[in-house]
Amino acid sequence: MVKRSARFVCQNCGASTARWAGRCDGCGEWNTIVEEVDGLATGSGGVGAGPRATSGRRGRVFPLVSLEGDAKEAPRIVSGMAELDRVTGGGFVRGSAILVGGDPGIGKSTLLIQAAAILAKRGHSVVYVSGEEAIGQVRLRAERLGLSGAPVKLAAETSVEDILATLSAGPPPALVVIDSIQTLWTELADSAPGTVTQVRTAVQALIRYSKATGATVVLVGHVTKDGQIAGPRVVEHMVDAVLYFEGDGAHQYRLLRSVKNRFGATDEIGVFEMTSLGLQEVSNPSELFLGDRDGRSPGAAVFAGMEGSRPLLVEIQALVAPTSLGTPRRSVVGWDGSRLSMILAVLEAHCGLRFGQHDVYLNVAGGMRIQEPAADLAVAAALVSSLSGVPLAIDSVYFGEVGLSGAIRPVPRADQRLKEAERLGFRGAVLPAGGSSDGASRTACGLELSEIDVLAGLVARIASRSDGTVKSIREAGRRDR
Numbered sequence: 001m002v003k004r005s006a007r008f009v010c011q012n013c014g015a016s017t018a019r020w021a022g023r024c025d026g027c028g029e030w031n032t033i034v035e036e037v038d039g040l041a042t043g044s045g046g047v048g049a050g051p052r053a054t055s056g057r058r059g060r061v062f063p064l065v066s067l068e069g070d071a072k073e074a075p076r077i078v079s080g081m082a083e084l085d086r087v088t089g090g091g092f093v094r095g096s097a098i099l100v101g102g103d104p105g106i107g108k109s110t111l112l113i114q115a116a117a118i119l120a121k122r123g124h125s126v127v128y129v130s131g132e133e134a135i136g137q138v139r140l141r142a143e144r145l146g147l148s149g150a151p152v153k154l155a156a157e158t159s160v161e162d163i164l165a166t167l168s169a170g171p172p173p174a175l176v177v178i179d180s181i182q183t184l185w186t187e188l189a190d191s192a193p194g195t196v197t198q199v200r201t202a203v204q205a206l207i208r209y210s211k212a213t214g215a216t217v218v219l220v221g222h223v224t225k226d227g228q229i230a231g232p233r234v235v236e237h238m239v240d241a242v243l244y245f246e247g248d249g250a251h252q253y254r255l256l257r258s259v260k261n262r263f264g265a266t267d268e269i270g271v272f273e274m275t276s277l278g279l280q281e282v283s284n285p286s287e288l289f290l291g292d293r294d295g296r297s298p299g300a301a302v303f304a305g306m307e308g309s310r311p312l313l314v315e316i317q318a319l320v321a322p323t324s325l326g327t328p329r330r331s332v333v334g335w336d337g338s339r340l341s342m343i344l345a346v347l348e349a350h351c352g353l354r355f356g357q358h359d360v361y362l363n364v365a366g367g368m369r370i371q372e373p374a375a376d377l378a379v380a381a382a383l384v385s386s387l388s389g390v391p392l393a394i395d396s397v398y399f400g401e402v403g404l405s406g407a408i409r410p411v412p413r414a415d416q417r418l419k420e421a422e423r424l425g426f427r428g429a430v431l432p433a434g435g436s437s438d439g440a441s442r443t444a445c446g447l448e449l450s451e452i453d454v455l456a457g458l459v460a461r462i463a464s465r466s467d468g469t470v471k472s473i474r475e476a477g478r479r480d481r
């Protein structure tokens with residue numbers, strides 16, 4: 001007999017305890033523990049854990065096989081939206097479950113109704129289940145986007161049992177979109193909709209359906225303000241791919257980023273622009289992030305970066321200004337604050353520059369977020385340029401990792417970065433000496449390459465642009481006081 005037990009589950013990380021506590025031992029969050037009655041006394045997660053896991057039947061013996069043998073490339077449904085297909089690794093894999101997370105209002109429903117409509121128009125059978133919006137609202141949006149002619153099968157439902165019964169009544173569709181997992185509820189678990197146990201049990205049931213029938217299930221999940229998919233981080237472990245849809249209110253474009261993908265590379269991004277006609281693909285994002293540049297103002301450097309397999313040029317802007325505060329301000333948007341402190345420390349220790357009496361602001365243009373250490377050199381160039389008041393060459397790009405010793409280290413895929421810069425009309429590049437860190441040799445390119453091996457070389461280069469000397473830049477750090 002299935003034993004019903006009450007337990008206390010953290011709504012943030014999913015850890016469960018036998019007693020209530022104010023603070024979760026698992027993740028340290030306060031007030032996240034809620035009592036949940038669980039039908040599955042041993043249902044500790046995992047796709048296979050179902051009601052039968054507690055029936056006490058004897059296990060079946062299955063054959064163990066070798067790594068070698070028949071393996072087929074996963075069959076995919078290509079959506080035809082190039083940016084979406086890039087992020088999924090070449091299309092939705094049949095029988096896989098994909099979680100699409102993002103802030104409320106970012107455009108998840110818009111993206112998925114567009115993808116659903118395109119696939120339906122291409123002859124795939126597509127079901128869109130909305131738990132958040134009424135049918136009328138979804139229809140209104142589809143009409144506004146010019147998609148109402150697409151043969152998408154639409155429903156507004158939240159009961160997992162009803163959804164599965166409806167899906168199982170006919171031949172399995174190619175794609176099922178569930179918008180969103182937080183609204184689902186299942187009778188298998190007694191707790192309230194939106195709780196970890198509910199969401200986990202509902203998602204398990206949907207994943208079982210997708211594995212059994214080969215239908216691709218796309219689950220929409222909201223993200224809390226600290227950036228996690230609301231409540232059930234456990235869901236991230238259960239699905240095959242996790243995509244985040246991000247962007248900020250001030251900008252029109254949105255990034256779809258893959259953070260987990262069992263069938264493709266992670267770190268891929270797809271770029272979209274939100275317009276009055278829905279999401280449009282941006283196939284040439286570098287142009288978007290470069291902004292208006294005039295080459296006269298100091299403090300701007302173009303970083304030749306990589307996002308997944310795609311090169312992306314972005315402008316890095318620095319403002320170094322005399323401070324009126326006792327402790328100077330360090331403010332970063334779009335990059336890592338501790339990495340900025342490191343670059344400032346290296347510039348001080350190995351190049352003799354002084355930032356101690358200056359506020360430093362760093363911004364990545366267009367609201368882009370950069371994680372690559374390869375941006376170090378571009379950041380350093382922007383900082384030195386702003387400190388000295390010397391504008392950098394408008395037609396040069398920068399990339400390279402800065403070590404604590406002041407050495408400039410090679411980074412991967414130098415070739416691709418240079419090609420993208422050349423394609424966009426740049427003439428020069430400042431880069432680490434000695435090729436690419438992935439061992440790829442550099443092929444000839446039309447750019448004028450300036451290889452530098454220490455950060456002091458960069459400072460000397462910038463000083464030479466103003467007929468100045470490194471000493472005059474050092475002085476810049478002391479004047480105004």
Ligand code: TYD
Pocket residue numbers: 102103104105106107108109110111141144145274275276277278279
């Ligand atoms: P939505 O897809 O509902 O977001 P989510 O499902 O992630 O909560 O997107 C809502 C926002 O998108 C809303 O603020 C309006 C905007 N939007 C447009 O700008 N153009 C459009 O064509 C559509 C459909 C939405």
Ligand code: MG
Pocket residue numbers: 105108109110132179
């Ligand atoms: Mg929505």
